[in-house]
Amino acid sequence: MDERNPETLPAVTLLATGRMRIAADTILLRISHTGMNYADALSYLMIQLPMYQRIGAVAYKSGLDNTYRLDEYFMHPHRQFKTIHVAGTNGKGSVSHMLASILQEAGYRVGLYTSPHLLDFRERIKVSGRMIPKNEVTRFVKNHRAFFDSFQPSFFEISVFMAFEYFARQKVDVAVVEVGLGGRLDSTNIITPLLSVITNIGRDHMELLGDTPNKIASEKAGIIKPGVPVVIGESQQETREVFRQTAALRNAPIRFADEILAIDDSRMMHNGLQLFRVRKGNQIIHTDLACELLGHYQRKNILTVLVAAGMIKDLGFPHEERDLYAGIAKVVTNTGLHGRWQVISDEPKVICDTAHNADGIKAVMNQAAETPCRNLHVVIGFVNDKDLEGIFSYLPVNARYYFSRLSVPRTMNENDLASFAARHNIQGEAYTSVIEAFSAARASASAADLILITGSTFLVADFLASRK
Numbered sequence: 100m101d102e103r104n105p106e107t108l109p110a111v112t113l114l115a116t117g118r119m120r121i122a123a124d125t126i127l128l129r130i131s132h133t134g135m136n137y138a139d140a141l142s143y144l145m146i147q148l149p150m151y152q153r154i155g156a157v158a159y160k161s162g163l164d165n166t167y168r169l170d171e172y173f174m175h176p177h178r179q180f181k182t183i184h185v186a187g188t189n190g191k192g193s194v195s196h197m198l199a200s201i202l203q204e205a206g207y208r209v210g211l212y213t214s215p216h217l218l219d220f221r222e223r224i225k226v227s228g229r230m231i232p233k234n235e236v237t238r239f240v241k242n243h244r245a246f247f248d249s250f251q252p253s254f255f256e257i258s259v260f261m262a263f264e265y266f267a268r269q270k271v272d273v274a275v276v277e278v279g280l281g282g283r284l285d286s287t288n289i290i291t292p293l294l295s296v297i298t299n300i301g302r303d304h305m306e307l308l309g310d311t312p313n314k315i316a317s318e319k320a321g322i323i324k325p326g327v328p329v330v331i332g333e334s335q336q337e338t339r340e341v342f343r344q345t346a347a348l349r350n351a352p353i354r355f356a357d358e359i360l361a362i363d364d365s366r367m368m369h370n371g372l373q374l375f376r377v378r379k380g381n382q383i384i385h386t387d388l389a390c391e392l393l394g395h396y397q398r399k400n401i402l403t404v405l406v407a408a409g410m411i412k413d414l415g416f417p418h419e420e421r422d423l424y425a426g427i428a429k430v431v432t433n434t435g436l437h438g439r440w441q442v443i444s445d446e447p448k449v450i451c452d453t454a455h456n457a458d459g460i461k462a463v464m465n466q467a468a469e470t471p472c473r474n475l476h477v478v479i480g481f482v483n484d485k486d487l488e489g490i491f492s493y494l495p496v497n498a499r500y501y502f503s504r505l506s507v508p509r510t511m512n513e514n515d516l517a518s519f520a521a522r523h524n525i526q527g528e529a530y531t532s533v534i535e536a537f538s539a540a541r542a543s544a545s546a547a548d549l550i551l552i553t554g555s556t557f558l559v560a561d562f563l564a565s566r567k
Contacts, residue, residue: 137233140240141220148247148254165252166286169260172246176260176267177274180210182290183411186278186319187298187332189459190400193392193430193439194298194332195277197404198411200433201426202273203227205418210266210274212287214255217438217453217560218567224262226269228433235265255279259286273416283321293414295322295351296407297342298332298400301458316341328352328410332403356406360384362398371442372428375401388424391431394440394452395469396462401427438559440466443566446546448472451563453556455481457489463553464493472549474499476540478533478562479554481516482509490554491523499543500527501536505557533561 135143170177185195192213199211209227216222221230239261247257259279266274276292278285300316316338323329323345331342334355346353363378373393377385385405390397408423430436440463443449448470454463467475475495480503481487494500502516513529520527530536533552540550552562 135237135241135244137237140237143240143244144220144236144254144257148251148257163284163286163289165250165256166259166289168250169252169256170289172243173260173264176263177290179267180271181273181415182292183273183275183294183296183407184278184287184290184292184322185275185296185298186282186285186322187296188301188315188319188456189454189462190298190332190396190403191277191296192436193394193397193400194296194403194407195275196434196436197390197392197400197427197430198296198407199225199228199275200430201404201408201418201423202275202411202416203433204422204426204429205416207272207416208270210262210269210271210276211434212259212262212266212274213277214258214279215556217556218564220258222435223258224265225434226266226271228435230435231261231265236261239264253286256286278319278322281315281321282319284318285322288322291324292327293416294407294410295324295327295329296332296403297322297329298403299458300333300335300338301456312337313341317345320345323349323351325349326351328354328414330403330407330410331355332357332399334358354406354410356402357399359406360402362401365395365398367393373397377401377405389428391429392436392439393442394462395466396459397439437563438556447476447541447544447548447550449550449552451552451559453559454553455485455555457486457493460490460553461493463551464495467549467551468495470549473545473547474549476501476544476548476550477527478503478536478540478550478552478558479516480505480513480533480536480558481511481554482507482557483511484509485511487519491520491525494520494523494525496524499540500525501540502527502529503533503536503558503561504531505555506532506561507557510557533558534565537562537565 183198185191195213199209202209211225212223214223224231276287276290278287282288297319300312320342329346329351334357342353361378362375363383364376366374368374372389372391375388376383377388412418438451438453440450440452443451452463454460475498477498478501500520502513504510504513517527517529544550552559
């Protein structure tokens with residue numbers, strides 16, 4: 100890997116590399132004289148523009164003024180294809196990828212917009228499982244940079260319109276669009292979809308979305324559009340009425356997936372798939388629904404996907420049951436989704452998961468407790484705006500911890516994290532990178548142990564990048 104070339108750097112490393120930030124003006128000066136290549140376009144997007152993943156809340160736009168301005172400039176590209184809109188605290192990425200995979204299996208040309216990415220910016224924008232080509236990214240930035248410079252929209256705002264413009268030119272039949280943050284004020288919320296999906300509500304991004312589940316739900320309910328049906332994945336007591344009232348006000352039919360379907364049983368198969376048996380009322384409707392995603396938390400996501408897929412069928416995108424089965428069974432193969440209870444190796448078993456809030460960590464640690472192993476080693480790190488009190492209430496005290504710095508400026512200092520952990524009777528050592536932390540865990544682990552890498556999308560990205 101050439102560390103001088105931003106094109107070959109993992110995205111998270113590029114964001115944190117001090118010399119890249121210092122050299123930004125030099126890069127842009129060179130672009131003006133020599134023309135733009137993909138590395139230049141990537142540098143412009145990730146260094147020059149306000150980016151939430153890099154600098155946090157100051158990059159978050161509190162209104163949609165920039166979004167409407169971009170939409171007018173690009174002549175409303177999202178109106179040229181049908182959409183499905185997916186929001187939620189946890190699970191929205193998995194749900195988005197599974198819905199896209201089902202539609203791909205049915206033969207549709209499917210756009211998929213998700214965020215954040217792990218290793219490659221282009222993961223955010225896919226058509227039928229293929230990432231947007233580098234030359235398309237370069238063309239987009241080169242052709243429209245002058246307009247962007249006139250008012251400097253955020254990285255996320257530009258990436259949304261790169262996706263919409265690309266999907267329109269690619270003539271997709273339908274696009275699955277994942278909300279970036281919240282819902283009501285998210286740049287994706289200019290679409291009028293066929294179907295809205297909200298997976299669940301948890302305590303995350305509270306400084307932006309509100310400090311109670313009710314307030315957070317109100318923000319996410321902002322994607323509910325007049326007359327557009329909505330699926331809610333989990334019927335949580337604290338948020339149920341928020342969704343019901345919003346749907347009633349907007350005359351939007353609403354369904355709660357977990358009130359319609361239930362997982363009767365699930366188990367891991369020797370072929371590397373998770374197998375589900377699904378019940379509707381007293382009737383088993385799926386006896387052997389296989390999925391490449393191995394997290395136990397996919398039990399909730401599967402129900403959301405099944406209800407949403409049934410509604411999509413009635414909204415102009417019919418598909419056969421074989422498409423449903425194949426789409427869920429081959430979601431990783433079809434869409435390239437990674438970092439969800441992803442098994443890296445055995446003896447010792449190494450697993451990474453992008454869980455990054457209290458609910459996500461709870462689910463991951465519950466599954467770790469059910470995974471046979473002699474000792475548990477946890478490589479963990481966080482960005483600096485997380486609810487650590489909530490997260491640490493779910494961390495087992497009998498594991499060995501390796502606290503890691505992330506390669507983004509928003510990282511929580513690894514020594515501060517270790518000190519916080521010690522006050523909660525959780526012991527471990529601090530490391531300046533996930534490479535160092537994992538190396539220490541690997542050196543300490545026996546063949547019968549489990550090493551879990553979790554706590555942040557950026558930590559998992561750093562880890563996966565180190566293995567390339």
